[in-house]
């Protein structure tokens with residue numbers, strides 16, 4: 001499958017590497033095709049990876065992943081153009097973090113979410129919030145003593161959520177579906193819980209699991 005990844009940071013590169021390891025073709029986009037980090041990643045990753053603009057990566061992907069700085073994401077989608085995402089599953093791994101006062105907070109509060117804003121900005125796309133509640137180091141093939149963690153997801157389109165659930169399984173995750181895209185409000189808040197635990201305990205090696213009876 002062709003995967004377009006918007007974002008060249010830790011998340012973009014980790015997810016890109018995961019998709020490549022599973023045999024997919026990856027195009028990773030950034031603000032500039034001359035982005036050295038992205039070009040180095042593409043060189044290292046081999047023939048199935050390349051690194052042009054955000055718009056090129058969006059147009060290339062049959063599935064598109066958003067791994068951009070939260071506060072820049074809506075602007076990036078405006079530049080890439082909504083038509084590039086039409087009819088596609090869009091995995092939203094972003095978090096709407098405000099770092100202006102030091103420790104991060106959510107700039108959307110809890111009666112809105114970046115996931116919902118992205119779905120509004122891309123009305124023809126099927127946005128699924130996923131991968132935003134764990135650190136990048138554990139996104140692909142997570143390994144924890146206490147078992148397989150769960151990735152919590154949210155989105156309006158059942159077919160897209162089935163597709164993302166399949167991808168998550170191949171990445172090594174269980175899946176917990178919270179329902180429609182408005183569930184992003186709780187997934188983005190869960191990111192804050194993940195970060196709060198990290199600050200309190202000085203570790204970034206934790207993930208969520210839903211226990212069912």
Ligand SMILES: NC(=O)c1ccc[n+]([C@@H]2O[C@H](COP(=O)([O-])OP(=O)(O)OC[C@H]3O[C@@H](n4cnc5c(N)ncnc54)[C@H](OP(=O)(O)O)[C@@H]3O)[C@@H](O)[C@H]2O)c1
Nearest residue numbers: 007008009010011030031067068069070072094095135136
């Ligand atoms: N890091 C984690 O472990 C983690 C875990 C879960 C979720 N997330 C979320 O995933 C997203 C990506 O995180 P990250 O840590 O990989 O990297 P990041 O530093 O948050 O984002 C990097 C990407 O954002 C773009 N960007 C940065 N500032 C920009 C601006 N002013 N205008 C346009 N584009 C801009 C960069 O463009 P260039 O490519 O041109 O430099 C790059 O592609 C974030 O929303 C983050 O909250 C992160």
